[in-house]
Amino acid sequence: MTDLIPLLPDVEAFLEGPLSLRIGGGKIDTAGSIEVTDPSFGTPLCTVAKAGAAEVDLAVAAAAEAYEGPWSSMTPDERSQRIWRLAELVDQRAEIFGQLDALDNGKPFAVARDVDAAYSARHLRYFAGWPSKIEGATIPVSVPDRFNYTRIEPVGVCGLIAPWNYPLLMAVWKIAPALAAGNAIVMKPAEQTPLSALYLADLALEAGLPEGVLNVIPGIGTEAGAALAGHPGVGKIGFTGSTATGRRIVEASMGNLKKVSLELGGKAANIVFADADLEKAVAGAFWALFGNNGQSCTAGARLYVQRPVYDKVVEGLAELAAGVSVGPGMAEAAHDLGPVISERQMQTVTGYIDSGLSEGAECIAGGGRVGAAGYFVAPTILIGVTDTMRAAREEIFGPVLCVLPFDDEAEVIARANDTDYGLAAGLWTQDVTRARVLAERLKAGTIWINCWGETDAASPFGGMKQSGYGREMGADAIALYSQTKSVWVV
Numbered sequence: 001m002t003d004l005i006p007l008l009p010d011v012e013a014f015l016e017g018p019l020s021l022r023i024g025g026g027k028i029d030t031a032g033s034i035e036v037t038d039p040s041f042g043t044p045l046c047t048v049a050k051a052g053a054a055e056v057d058l059a060v061a062a063a064a065e066a067y068e069g070p071w072s073s074m075t076p077d078e079r080s081q082r083i084w085r086l087a088e089l090v091d092q093r094a095e096i097f098g099q100l101d102a103l104d105n106g107k108p109f110a111v112a113r114d115v116d117a118a119y120s121a122r123h124l125r126y127f128a129g130w131p132s133k134i135e136g137a138t139i140p141v142s143v144p145d146r147f148n149y150t151r152i153e154p155v156g157v158c159g160l161i162a163p164w165n166y167p168l169l170m171a172v173w174k175i176a177p178a179l180a181a182g183n184a185i186v187m188k189p190a191e192q193t194p195l196s197a198l199y200l201a202d203l204a205l206e207a208g209l210p211e212g213v214l215n216v217i218p219g220i221g222t223e224a225g226a227a228l229a230g231h232p233g234v235g236k237i238g239f240t241g242s243t244a245t246g247r248r249i250v251e252a253s254m255g256n257l258k259k260v261s262l263e264l265g266g267k268a269a270n271i272v273f274a275d276a277d278l279e280k281a282v283a284g285a286f287w288a289l290f291g292n293n294g295q296s297c298t299a300g301a302r303l304y305v306q307r308p309v310y311d312k313v314v315e316g317l318a319e320l321a322a323g324v325s326v327g328p329g330m331a332e333a334a335h336d337l338g339p340v341i342s343e344r345q346m347q348t349v350t351g352y353i354d355s356g357l358s359e360g361a362e363c364i365a366g367g368g369r370v371g372a373a374g375y376f377v378a379p380t381i382l383i384g385v386t387d388t389m390r391a392a393r394e395e396i397f398g399p400v401l402c403v404l405p406f407d408d409e410a411e412v413i414a415r416a417n418d419t420d421y422g423l424a425a426g427l428w429t430q431d432v433t434r435a436r437v438l439a440e441r442l443k444a445g446t447i448w449i450n451c452w453g454e455t456d457a458a459s460p461f462g463g464m465k466q467s468g469y470g471r472e473m474g475a476d477a478i479a480l481y482s483q484t485k486s487v488w489v490v
């Protein structure tokens with residue numbers, strides 16, 4: 001029997017509910033509900049309200065009212081102060097957020113608190129600085145006796161759709177710039193992980209955001225998500241999730257031609273050259289995939305290793321895999337990884353392992369489910385993989401690393417780019433010229449050189465090709481949630 005961290009009284013009270021929709025500053029109950037599962041045990045965790053199309057209408061109306069009313073009439077400084085205050089509250093309640101994400105996502109509590117919650121607070125703080133810096137320009141037009149300038153204005157109501165892999169952080173990646181640009185929000189968290197977003201909506205009121213500025217409506221993607229994406233009152237959708245769902249969102253958005261930004265799937269190539277600092281490269285490549293249990297769009301899923309160091313790298317990876325500990329999100333004992341998100345995801349992931357093995361790959365670590373309770377998959381390393389195998393081409397989104405040897409630079413660039421995705425790529429080398437050339441030639445929105453997974457609220461993040469479009473974070477994220485107006489004066 002695993003000892004579990006006791007629930008904080010605030011978390012117990014929150015889970016007792018009602019876990020209603022947060023709309024217009026109020027709590028709205030619904031006829032239907034979502035049963036949320038604890039993936040660490042595969043048991044029921046709680047029941048939350050489920051938004052349908054009618055509740056999406058309500059939430060969009062509440063957001064529109066808040067946008068037209070108190071939110072737009074605040075000065076940039078007043079908006080800044082409220083976003084900053086929200087950041088402070090996220091920091092102060094990091095333990096609560098940590099427990100909520102550990103419970104419904106399964107990630108280790110310490111990670112949820114020290115990474116997800118801490119980065120979320122930092123993200124909000126960065127964007128809290130923006131409202132007073134969103135500047136238009138005076139334009140040197142060649143029309144005599146005319147003055148032309150631009151205003152950067154909010155879109156209005158933004159629909160934000162989040163995934164389950166970083167429940168709080170992915171929500172905040174969108175909420176923070178959308179608020180900073182002056183928009184009102186309807187956020188739909190993933191059905192598996194609605195808790196931290198609901199709690200954030202309560203904190204937003206405490207931080208002084210006017211009622212209706214941040215509405216949070218748990219619901220099913222094909223119902224509430226689709227209704228939001230198709231809603232004529234929504235001017236912009238910010239989405240993170242699968243490429244397949246991204247396509248559906250674009251289709252649904254066409255009715256009113258709303259702006260859309262998409263942060264989608266990936267199958268990142270991570271390249272270890274023979275001249276790399278191997279100790280760093282092996283550990284870096286290991287956690288590039290196994291961090292967050294492989295459930296990251298940026299996971300370094302295709303590890304290309306130059307042939308002279310291939311055996312040594314494989315040996316190092318296997319040693320690291322043998323030392324990894326897995327456990328329930330709320331386990332008292334420190335551990336590295338939790339379960340995958342759901343029984344369906346566990347089947348998907350183990351299915352990819354089986355498909356790799358049936359196509360001729362060899363498993364040198366892990367290989368399938370761990371235990372009979374909860375959705376645990378052992379960290380799995382496949383060698384003998386070829387570029388054409390399904391496990392090497394498709395996004396697995398779980399703890400499965402494919403290791404592939406290569407000979408020279410031109411070959412590995414071509415193989416790394418031979419994918420429909422283009423979110424991230426990385427390389428390990430001590431040759432600066434090679435690093436510069438690969439940074440140019442790899443077709444991905446983020447390139448990591450001698451590191452992996454670094455992100456910062458100030459640095460743009462997003463994909464090329466079918467990994468999506470639009471850049472979250474930094475000045476680019478403000479542009480995603482703004483529109484430019486040109487004003488002519490006589």
Ligand SMILES: NC(=O)C1=CN([C@@H]2O[C@H](COP(=O)(O)OP(=O)(O)OC[C@H]3O[C@@H](n4cnc5c(N)ncnc54)[C@H](OP(=O)(O)O)[C@@H]3O)[C@@H](O)[C@H]2O)C=CC1
Pocket residue numbers: 161162163164165188189190191192219220221222224225226227229240241242243245246248249263264265266296297348395396397
């Ligand atoms: N890029 C990334 O970070 C992510 C990639 N994925 C990939 O997607 C695979 C499947 O995971 P899944 O959770 O189904 O991912 P989805 O892309 O379907 O889910 C992401 C979000 O989109 C919502 N959604 C689903 N269908 C629609 C729709 N038609 N219109 C609007 N919103 C919708 C979901 O709602 P709900 O879940 O409530 O139904 C969820 O909030 C994973 O195995 C992984 O490969 C998944 C998550 C994140």
Ligand SMILES: CCCCCC/C=C/C(=O)O
Pocket residue numbers: 115116119165170240263295296297298455
């Ligand atoms: C601690 C920061 C992790 C950010 C990882 C980025 C992944 C995004 C995604 O999976 O959507």
